[in-house]
Amino acid sequence: MGTVDRIIHNRGQVAQENVDKVNAIIEKYGYKRNILASNLALNKKFRFAVFLPQYEKLEYWKSQIIGIEKAVLEFSKFGVVLDYFFYDFNEVSFKKTVQKVLEFDCDALLFAPIFHEESIHFLQEYEKRNIPVVMIDSNIDSESKHAYVGQDAFQSGYLAGRLSSFAVKNKRHILICKITREIESTSVYLQRIDGFYSFFKDHEELTNFKFSEITIKDSGFDQLTLDMFSGINSIFVPNSRAYIVAGFLEKNNIKGVRIIGYDLLKENIEYLNKGIIDFLINQRPEDQGYMGITYLYKKLVLQEETEKTHYIPLEIILKENYSPAKN
Amino acid sequence: MGTVDRIIHNRGQVAQENVDKVNAIIEKYGYKRNILASNLALNKKFRFAVFLPQYEKLEYWKSQIIGIEKAVLEFSKFGVVLDYFFYDFNEVSFKKTVQKVLEFDCDALLFAPIFHEESIHFLQEYEKRNIPVVMIDSNIDSESKHAYVGQDAFQSGYLAGRLSSFAVKNKRHILICKITREIESTSVYLQRIDGFYSFFKDHEELTNFKFSEITIKDSGFDQLTLDMFSGINSIFVPNSRAYIVAGFLEKNNIKGVRIIGYDLLKENIEYLNKGIIDFLINQRPEDQGYMGITYLYKKLVLQEETEKTHYIPLEIILKENYSPAKN
DNA sequence: TGAGTTTGCGTGTGCGTACACGGAATTTAT
DNA sequence: ATAAATTCCGTGTACGCACACGCAAACTCA
Numbered sequence: 001m002g003t004v005d006r007i008i009h010n011r012g013q014v015a016q017e018n019v020d021k022v023n024a025i026i027e028k029y030g031y032k033r034n035i036l037a038s039n040l041a042l043n044k045k046f047r048f049a050v051f052l053p054q055y056e057k058l059e060y061w062k063s064q065i066i067g068i069e070k071a072v073l074e075f076s077k078f079g080v081v082l083d084y085f086f087y088d089f090n091e092v093s094f095k096k097t098v099q100k101v102l103e104f105d106c107d108a109l110l111f112a113p114i115f116h117e118e119s120i121h122f123l124q125e126y127e128k129r130n131i132p133v134v135m136i137d138s139n140i141d142s143e144s145k146h147a148y149v150g151q152d153a154f155q156s157g158y159l160a161g162r163l164s165s166f167a168v169k170n171k172r173h174i175l176i177c178k179i180t181r182e183i184e185s186t187s188v189y190l191q192r193i194d195g196f197y198s199f200f201k202d203h204e205e206l207t208n209f210k211f212s213e214i215t216i217k218d219s220g221f222d223q224l225t226l227d228m229f230s231g232i233n234s235i236f237v238p239n240s241r242a243y244i245v246a247g248f249l250e251k252n253n254i255k256g257v258r259i260i261g262y263d264l265l266k267e268n269i270e271y272l273n274k275g276i277i278d279f280l281i282n283q284r285p286e287d288q289g290y291m292g293i294t295y296l297y298k299k300l301v302l303q304e305e306t307e308k309t310h311y312i313p314l315e316i317i318l319k320e321n322y323s324p325a326k327n
Numbered sequence: 328m329g330t331v332d333r334i335i336h337n338r339g340q341v342a343q344e345n346v347d348k349v350n351a352i353i354e355k356y357g358y359k360r361n362i363l364a365s366n367l368a369l370n371k372k373f374r375f376a377v378f379l380p381q382y383e384k385l386e387y388w389k390s391q392i393i394g395i396e397k398a399v400l401e402f403s404k405f406g407v408v409l410d411y412f413f414y415d416f417n418e419v420s421f422k423k424t425v426q427k428v429l430e431f432d433c434d435a436l437l438f439a440p441i442f443h444e445e446s447i448h449f450l451q452e453y454e455k456r457n458i459p460v461v462m463i464d465s466n467i468d469s470e471s472k473h474a475y476v477g478q479d480a481f482q483s484g485y486l487a488g489r490l491s492s493f494a495v496k497n498k499r500h501i502l503i504c505k506i507t508r509e510i511e512s513t514s515v516y517l518q519r520i521d522g523f524y525s526f527f528k529d530h531e532e533l534t535n536f537k538f539s540e541i542t543i544k545d546s547g548f549d550q551l552t553l554d555m556f557s558g559i560n561s562i563f564v565p566n567s568r569a570y571i572v573a574g575f576l577e578k579n580n581i582k583g584v585r586i587i588g589y590d591l592l593k594e595n596i597e598y599l600n601k602g603i604i605d606f607l608i609n610q611r612p613e614d615q616g617y618m619g620i621t622y623l624y625k626k627l628v629l630q631e632e633t634e635k636t637h638y639i640p641l642e643i644i645l646k647e648n649y650s651p652a653k654n
Numbered sequence: 655t656g657a658g659t660t661t662g663c664g665t666g667t668g669c670g671t672a673c674a675c676g677g678a679a680t681t682t683a684t
Numbered sequence: 685a686t687a688a689a690t691t692c693c694g695t696g697t698a699c700g701c702a703c704a705c706g707c708a709a710a711c712t713c714a
Contacts, residue, residue: 001671001672001694001695001696002672002673002674002693002694002695002696003692003693003694005671005672005673006673006692006693008671009672009673011673012691013691013692013693014691014692014693015691015692015693018692018693032404033670033671034367034404034669034670034671035404035671036363036366036367036404036405036669036670036671037367037669037670037671037672037699038670038671038672039363039671039699040361040363040364040367040669040670040671040672040698040699040700040701041670041671041672041673041698041699042671042672042699043672043698043699043700074625074629074631077359077361077362077363077629078363152650155648155650156648158647158648159645159647159648161647162645162646162647162648166493199647282640284640298401302401302404304401313609313611313640313642314642314648315640315641315642315643316642316643318486318489319489320485320486320488320489320526321482321483321485321486321489321641323479323482328664328665328666328701328702329663329664329665329666329702329703329704330662330663330664332701332702332703333662333663333703335701336702336703338703339661339662340661340662340663341661341662341663342661342662342663345662345663360700360701361699361700361701363699363700363701364669364699364700364701364702365700365701365702366669366701367668367669367670367671367699367700367701367702368668368669368700368701368702368703369669369701369702370668370669370670370702655714656713656714657712657713657714658711658712658713658714659710659711659712659713660709660710660711660712661708661709661710661711662707662708662709662710663706663707663708663709664705664706664707664708665704665705665706665707666703666704666705666706667702667703667704667705668701668702668703668704669700669701669702670699671698671699672697672698672699673696673697673698674695674696674697674698675694675695675696675697676693676694676695676696677692677693677694677695678691678692678693678694679690679691679692679693680689680690680691680692681688681689681690681691682687682688682689682690683686683687683688683689684685684686684687684688
């Protein structure tokens with residue numbers, strides 16, 4: 001037993017002759033180590049660090065946490081333990097928390113690389129330490145071996161392009177509303193817009209489309225003006241804040257404008273039900289959190305082969321297929 | 328150890344006094360039985376019976392099987408073993424196989440209740456035997472405790488209604504093409520149509536819509552005639568055979584008709600890419616199979632609380648968001 | 655009251671793996 | 685050659701649970 005064990009874990013202390021013999025037998029009989037018994041004997045905790053923005057007031061991140069908690073409830077019996085690290089909505093807080101997380105000794109990491117630049121070095125560190133990482137929400141497309149759970153941002157923008165091409169009139173003027181906040185993955189943002197334009201590039205027959213862009217800081221309702229929307233038939237908001245535009249249009253009684261946005265926030269749903277927002281692309285945040293933890297569980301606890309990327313389906317939500325159950 | 332064990336499994340043979348004592352301690356210290364060790368000691372195989380239509384030539388069911396195999400690959404290390412029961416595309420074969428399955432001694436059952444009537448009694452039998460069942464693809468809405476993995480058929484029809492209301496012209500004539508085959512869940516079928524009409528009932532402002540229905544047997548291309556489609560603006564095919572209609576329209580060079588169908592079959596995708604089919608609602612069959620087995624695994628092996636119903640998202644596939652990766 | 659029956663309880667072993675420990679075999683140093 | 689250091693290997697126990705087995709206590713009935 002001892003010798004075979006040493007061979008299986010190649011811990012040395014065994015003659016080459018025996019190594020070969022045992023390996024031959026393992027091969028011949030197709031021995032597979034029993035993960036149940038292994039984990040039982042190991043009697044080990046698996047510490048997953050969860051590094052996300054402070055979610056208290058962010059519906060989207062709250063859903064992510066719900067999914068995470070659901071997963072850890074299942075996996076706690078296998079020794080999975082979470083340690084949360086939350087940061088506030090600014091770069092300083094983010095950087096501080098990065099330090100804390102780096103100092104923390106964990107077996108795996110779940111992380112949303114919101115601040116693109118700052119995240120790169122951070123992630124490299126984990127690659128060096130050989131600690132598995134899963135990114136959720138947004139991906140850093142380096143050639144790293146880190147996993148990703150979330151949507152294909154480019155493709156979702158492309159789809160949004162198609163959705164906004166469902167024209168009532170032939171001539172169309174599309175407005176892209178960039179409503180930014182410091183805390184937001186700008187890369188996701190840009191990929192969506194990129195995908196959006198790509199749709200129209202790929203469809204030359206749709207020449208009768210014009211595009212404008214406006215940029216608003218924060219949740220600044222007051223920065224919107226009426227003339228921004230004159231002659232506009234369709235609006236694409238490449239993040240979750242379509243409700244701001246919808247609110248403005250409602251207040252000023254502007255009708256017949258198609259709005260396409262992201263995420264099933266309460267405010268968005270409200271305007272969806274009123275018929276002011278037409279399409280929302282759901283990112284299924286709860287599933288993302290759940291799948292993220294599940295990935296790490298499969299990788300570490302079960303030591304399975306896992307697929308590096310898990311794309312969440314591009315779920316199009318209309319007033320008519322929204323049901324409150326699915327967040 | 329023995330006494331405590333007898334109490335935990337309430338196997339009797341222990342004085343009430345001790346039962347109370349032990350239960351008090353279990354309560355006090357929050358003892359949870361370790362499922363890992365339990366399964367290790369049990370050293371038991373979990374036999375799942377999988378009862379589905381012969382899939383060789385059915386793309387949809389093939390995908391289901393792929394998902395099932397993927398799941399069982401993961402769970403085989405926990406002692407999960409599958410036994411397949413396939414039946415041919417007719418009632419006789421179905422009934423024969425029902426007998427075989429009933430005679431087979433299994434711990435759980437995954438089943439697609441295609442033949443509604445015949446399935447009811449069959450499922451009751453498993454309820455009697457207290458064997459957990461998960462239904463995939465279509466649900467039998469009895470108040471049974473059997474689980475379901477699949478779409479909300481009514482809601483998907485409702486959504487299809489909305490999709491076909493994206494009118495280019497104001498006057499619209501919608502054709503509902505019922506292309507039936509013996510092997511098909513008629514209940515799913517009817518629920519979808521029901522949902523479809525309900526959409527228009529709920530939206531009285533859409534009065535300028537007219538409806539017709541045609542019914543075709545089998546994959547009978549030859550039963551279609553030109554006059555069936557005269558004046559039609561939009562077609563709803565409430566199952567996976569939209570490609571038949573699309574093929575007919577293509578052959579006869581009829582253009583500008585919107586087609587809405589189900590499932591990402593090769594033929595459907597072909598017409599989607601040609602722009603003849605506009606919308607496909609994806610049922611994610613691979614996910615269904617995977618989730619079905621996962622449900623039984625969680626229920627039996629992990630003995631977790633599980634949600635009875637797992638709805639697959641209503642994924643709308645357009646030419647622009649179809650990617651071959653997702654079956 | 656004693657034999658027979660039932661009920662209650664503890665011991666022991668096994669599930670498949672991990673790892674500490676100590677002894678045997680081999681090598682190196684003196 | 686002998687002592688010391690090193691390499692190699694087997695035994696034993698633990699992980700947490702399930703269950704067979706057998707013994708002791710309590711009960712039944714004559």
